[in-house]
Amino acid sequence: MVAPPTVFVIDDDPSALRSVCALLTAFGMTVKPFDSAEDFLADYDELQPGCLLLDVQLQGIGGLDLLRQLRRNHLDLSVIVISGNADKQVVRTATELGVTEVLHKPVQPHDLVDVIQRALG
Helix, strand or coil: CCCCCEEEEECCCHHHHHHHHHHHHHCCCEEEEECCHHHHHHHCCCCCCEEEEEECCCCCCCHHHHHHHHHHCCCCCEEEEEECCCCHHHHHHHHHCCCCEEEECCCCHHHHHHHHHHHHC
């Protein structure tokens, strides 16, 4: 039996992390929260299908650095970047690193769910 796709959510803001995970769970999605890129990397199983919802501004390994590491390791995971203050350079870099979408906080719940559902295909 194939495991359902998982939405991996990385955000170092506990309130934002809880809110997003509650929203996605309410829509029937399997969600796995992380408060750091380091915790995600320690736990991630590349055989688990899903997508990554990634805040760019993280303590420790930043969101763009995590993206670079995932791509260097040839991990083909759909990534949606979400940020409260992504400038044009961040958006350009994220796009070059192959993100599915860049969303700006605050994002409307239905917009977030739609983007994630498309990323999960």
